[in-house]
Amino acid sequence: MQVAQYEEDAQDHTPAESLLLAYAAMLPIASGTAASLALGRERGAALEVSTIRFAGAVLCFLAGVRRGLSFRQSGGPTVGQLGVMFSTFSLGSGALLLPPRKPALLLLLSGFGLLALLDPEAARTHQAPRFFARLRPVQMVIPIASLAALFFRRSKTVK
Structure with a gap:
């Protein structure tokens, strides 16, 4: 049985549906923070x-x-890919399990920051679509800025 190989689009542009979904997911974070x-x-x-x-x-x-x-990936996932996945999942689930205070915000800031740094590198090494190199850093600014605003508001108040 012949298995079809994945062929990546050679273009660096971000597909319209990827742009829509990427930023639509960030909208509740930005609007929730602003409100x-x-x-x-x-x-x-x-x-x-x-x-x-x-x-x-x-x-x-x-x-x-x-x-x-x-x-x-041919040959399956690498240790690094699994490490990023488990780290990101642990930070996200930790934030869900902790009370919604400064420690939860720090976990979230770390997780979104991790993706902003590592997803472009994954794109450059062909472990993610090429467009991640440009999309992720800009996309991750939204949750990082939003959650940082909540963190700093909590830092100003006693509780």
């Missing part, structure tokens, strides 16, 4: 919790994306 900050600490508390939980779920999803990408 929470606008409403203030007490009135925006529920939105802040929802935003942190959603960000944790997105980070777990992106860990799954990393795992899925490793399936297309």
Whole structure:
């Protein structure tokens, strides 16, 4: 039985559906943060919790994306690919399990930062689609900036 080989698109452009899905996933994080900050600490508390939980779920999803990408590698996943996937999943699930406070935000910031740094490298080494090299750093600015704003708001208040 002949197995079809995966052939990557030789173009560096990001497909329209990938752009839409990539930024649509970040919209609730940015809008939840903006609304929470606008409403203030007490009135925006529920939105802040929802935003942190959603960000944790997105980070777990992106860990799954990393795992899925490793399936297309001949010879199976590398130790590094599995390490990034487990690290990203651990940071996302840790943020979901912790109370939605500064430690959870630090886990999320670490996870999204990890993807912003490592996904472009994965694209350059043909372990991810080429367009990840340009998409991920820009895409990850949204959750990093949003969650950093929530973190700094928590740093200003006592609790």
